[in-house]
Amino acid sequence: xxxxxxxxxxxxxxxxxxxxxxxxxxxxxxxxxxxxxxxxxxxxxxxxxxxxxxxxxxxxxxxxxxxxxxxxxxxxxxxxxxxxxxxxxxxxxxxxxxxxxxxxxxxxxxxxxxxxxxxxxxxx
Amino acid sequence: xxxxxxxxxxxxxxxxxxxxxxxxxxxxxxxxxxxxxxxxxxxxxxxxxxxxxxxxxxxxxxxxxxxxxxxxxxxxxxxxxxxxxxxxxxxxxxxxxxxxxxxxxxxxxxxxxxxxxxxxxxxxxxxxxxxxxxxxxxxxxxxxxxxxxxxxxxxxxxxxxxxxxxxxxxxxxxxxxxxxxxxxxxxxxxxxxxxxxxxxxxxxxxxxxxxxxxxxxxxxxxxxxxxxxxxxxxxxxxxxxxx
Numbered sequence: 079x080x081x082x083x084x085x086x087x088x089x090x091x092x093x094x095x096x097x098x099x100x101x102x103x104x105x106x107x108x109x110x111x112x113x114x115x116x117x118x119x120x121x122x123x124x125x126x127x128x129x130x131x132x133x134x135x136x137x138x139x140x141x142x143x144x145x146x147x148x149x150x151x152x153x154x155x156x157x158x159x160x161x162x163x164x165x166x167x168x169x170x171x172x173x174x175x176x177x178x179x180x181x182x183x184x185x186x187x188x189x190x191x192x193x194x195x196x197x198x199x200x201x202x
Numbered sequence: 203x204x205x206x207x208x209x210x211x212x213x214x215x216x217x218x219x220x221x222x223x224x225x226x227x228x229x230x231x232x233x234x235x236x237x238x239x240x241x242x243x244x245x246x247x248x249x250x251x252x253x254x255x256x257x258x259x260x261x262x263x264x265x266x267x268x269x270x271x272x273x274x275x276x277x278x279x280x281x282x283x284x285x286x287x288x289x290x291x292x293x294x295x296x297x298x299x300x301x302x303x304x305x306x307x308x309x310x311x312x313x314x315x316x317x318x319x320x321x322x323x324x325x326x327x328x329x330x331x332x333x334x335x336x337x338x339x340x341x342x343x344x345x346x347x348x349x350x351x352x353x354x355x356x357x358x359x360x361x362x363x364x365x366x367x368x369x370x371x372x373x374x375x376x377x378x379x380x381x382x383x384x385x386x387x388x389x390x391x392x393x394x395x396x397x398x399x400x401x402x403x404x405x406x407x408x409x410x411x412x413x414x415x416x417x418x419x420x421x422x423x424x425x426x427x428x429x430x431x432x433x434x435x436x437x438x439x440x441x442x443x444x445x
Contacts, residue, residue, distance in 0.1 A: 080304075080305055080306055080336070080337035080340055080341070083304065083306075083308070083341075084223060084224065084340070087223055087224055087226060087227065088223050090226070091219075091221065091223070091225070091226070095217060095219065099215070099217065101215070105214040106214065109223065114365065114366055114369070115340070115366070116336065116337075116339050116340040116366035116367075117340065149401065162365045162366075163362040163363075163365050163396075163399065163400070164399050164400075165365075165369070165399065165400050165401040166399060166401065173398045173399065173401055174401060174403065175401040176401070177369075177401070182222075183222065183223045183224065183340075184220060184221065184222055184223060185219050185220070185221050185222075185223050186218070186219065186220055187216060187217060187218045187219055187220075188217050188219065189214035189215065189216055189217070190214060190215045190217055191212055191214055191215075192212070192215055193212075
């Protein structure tokens with residue numbers, strides 16, 4: 079159950095960005111999780127419920143986009159869908175493939191609530 | 203605040219980030235890697251289920267390498283320093299990390315352990331991860347190579363069951379191979395097929411720390427990785443010299 083450790087890393091980063099932007103609190107967090115990332119979205123949700131308590135994201139809803147696995151085949155040039163236990167080319171059966179999607183674990187975006195007047199001007 | 207009607211609803215600000223969730227661990231892993239590279243030490247992350255024979259393999263490896271490749275070991279366990287004590291009996295420095303309830307080592311813990319370890323004069327550093335085929339796969343440590351053990355008593359379908367772990371292995375060791383004659387439903391070829399199905403070209407070696415089977419091939423692999431690492435370092439120096 080390493081999902082709690084991953085949630086703590088997630089919340090550290092979310093809080094860092096929220097503080098940097100002088101937000102009062104975080105309203106939403108969006109994460110993309112590949113099927114090969116080694117993280118169970120359901121467990122991540124449950125760990126998040128525990129880990130977010132007492133942070134700026136205590137009321138922030140977590141959305142997890144699941145990302146399916148896709149492999150590129152250098153032999154035939156196809157990009158096909160694959161299952162986690164079988165990362166072979168769906169077109170020609172070659173096993174020497176490269177995973178092009180589905181192994182990512184990415185913090186995509188957050189929604190911040192910032193008091194009027196406190197919001198810094200300009201971009202990040 | 204809502205600009206349309208003057209109500210007091212504060213609209214959330216959308217902040218796109220698109221950043222790896224474990225970015226901080228990855229940064230610490232790169233830091234560890236820089237330490238290893240600066241000392242010319244090949245660092246190997248050993249991973250397996252509990253009881254697959256990681257520590258016994260290390261003891262046999264230390265004995266076989268002798269003075270040829272001086273090594274040290276970082277041991278990861280939830281509790282006890284039994285494994286580090288076993289390693290120290292062979293005259294090799296061993297740092298024990300006890301993780302408490304954490305099911306894996308991370309780059310930060312390894313970095314801490316490195317503060318207690320003298321890397322000068324070492325050729326090899328083994329990091330024996332917490333026995334677990336799931337969680338350690340998600341945390342980079344900065345080591346150069348991942349070696350995954352699967353013992354004969356665990357079954358030959360482990361790569362399909364733990365794809366995240368076996369997909370990244372640079373070498374798969376089928377340990378306790380002395381039991382292959384007793385456990386007749388384990389086929390080394392099935393492990394090879396499982397690893398290939400994950401798109402992984404890593405060699406698969408049957409090995410027994412007890413009987414010595416496969417030990418020469420394992421030691422040869424280690425020597426080969428040392429050479430490969432030295433070549434990479436040499437190329438980097440040559441490139442820098444050209445600039």
